[in-house]
Amino acid sequence: xxxxxxxxxxxxxxxxxxxxxxxxxxxxxxxxxxxxxxxxxxxxxxxxxxxxxxxxxxxxxxxxxxxxxxxxxxxxxxxxxxxxxxxxxxxxxxxxxxxxxxxxxxxxxxxxxxxxxxxxxxxxxxxxxxxxxxxxxxxxxxxxxxxxxxxxxxxxxxxxxxxxxxxxxxxxxxxxxxxxxxxxxxxxxxxxxxxxxxxxxxxxxxxxxxxxxxxxxxxxxxxxxxxxx
Numbered sequence: 609x610x611x612x613x614x615x616x617x618x619x620x621x622x623x624x625x626x627x628x629x630x631x632x633x634x635x636x637x638x639x640x641x642x643x644x645x646x647x648x649x650x651x652x653x654x655x656x657x658x659x660x661x662x663x664x665x666x667x668x669x670x671x672x673x674x675x676x677x678x679x680x681x682x683x684x685x686x687x688x689x690x691x692x693x694x695x696x697x698x699x700x701x702x703x704x705x706x707x708x709x710x711x712x713x714x715x716x717x718x719x720x721x722x723x724x725x726x727x728x729x730x731x732x733x734x735x736x737x738x739x740x741x742x743x744x745x746x747x748x749x750x751x752x753x754x755x756x757x758x759x760x761x762x763x764x765x766x767x768x769x770x771x772x773x774x775x776x777x778x779x780x781x782x783x784x785x786x787x788x789x790x791x792x793x794x795x796x797x798x799x800x801x802x803x804x805x806x807x808x809x810x811x812x813x814x815x816x817x818x819x820x821x822x823x824x825x826x827x828x829x830x831x832x833x834x835x836x837x
Contacts, residue, residue, distance in 0.1 A: 610644065614833035616824055619650040624657065624683055624694065627702065631776045634704045638774050644836055647827060648702040649820050652694040655681040656793055659689035659767050667691045667794035680792065687777035689743070689767035690797035697784035697805070699819055705831070707773040718743055718766055720830050721779045725764035727826040728781070728819070732810050736763060744796070745781075747804055761804035765796060781823065782806060784813050 619627075627650060637643045656675070658664040667690060668675075668682065675682060680693075694700060701724075707717060722738055725745040729736035736745045737760070745764035764781045782805035790803040807813045828834060 610834075610836075612833055613644045613836040614828060614831075615644050615646045615836040617646065617648050618820060619648060621653060621696065622650045624652050624655045624681065627652065627700075628683075628685065631702055631704065635771060635774050635776050638704050638706055639772060643704075645706060645833060646704040647824065648700075648704070649823065650700050650702075651696055651698060651816075652700060653681075654679050654693075654695045654789065655683060656691060656693050657683050657685045657687075658691050659685060659687050661688075661690045661797065663797060664691045667797050668792065669794065670792040675792065678789075678792075680789070685767075685777070687767040687769045689765075691793050692765050692767065692780065692796055693789050693793055694780060695785060695789055697782070697786065697807075697816075699781045699783050699816065699823065700778070701781070701823060701827075702778045703775050703827070705775045707770070707775060711831075712773050714768070714770055717770070717775065718768060721766050721768070722764070723830050724823065724826045725779060725781055727829070728822045729763065729806070731822050731826075732806060732814065734763075734806075734809055742796075742798065742801075746801075747809060749802065749804070759802070761802040762795065762798075763804050763806065763809070781819070783816060783819050 726736045743766045746760040750759045784807045787803045
């Protein structure tokens with residue numbers, strides 16, 4: 609099996625629990641070398657997911673009744689990170705990738721996922737950045753006239769799991785996401801930063817298929833992969 613090949617599966621709208629079970633099966637298959645590196649691209653119905661950080665559940669601001677009325681599930685996961693929201697209009701990427709032998713560095717892997725989203729933002733004319741000490745992809749929003757400090761909003765979140773250097777979970781890129789849903793939580797446990805979307809920043813709604821194409825292209829660039837036939 610060609611270690612540089614990447615199989616992409618575009619799955620549309622998938623319930624979170626179903627996608628979680630699919631990832632588990634694919635991780636087992638990748639460990640056994642039954643499949644090539646695989647990138648799942650999909651969207652989730654409204655769901656709040658909680659990572660392994662112990663304070664994650666305390667960062668849900670809405671009451672159970674409020675969440676129920678909005679049709680928002682709450683699920684625990686095995687990924688890293690805190691609490692986040694997924695919903696329609698958000699492009700979620702789950703790379704099932706073997707990081708052996710030369711990419712066995714979790715910090716580098718997270719930076720690479722950030723780089724994929726930074727490059728996609730650049731494709732749409734946006735200058736996205738990393739922020740020291742905070743994972744994800746960020747876009748400057750406003751500058752304080754007095755202090756000169758720049759405020760940032762998150763456009764892409766990251767939460768990963770690595771098992772025997774096979775990756776799962778991954779990134780969530782806000783395309784046409786209704787960011788009002790993020791007010792139900794403290795996104796990623798970060799109370800003093802906002803959330804934005806690609807459509808809000810470019811002033812129009814990009815086609816999800818186009819964003820998927822750009823994610824795939826940039827992922828292949830950053831990770832040195834070629835699309836499997």
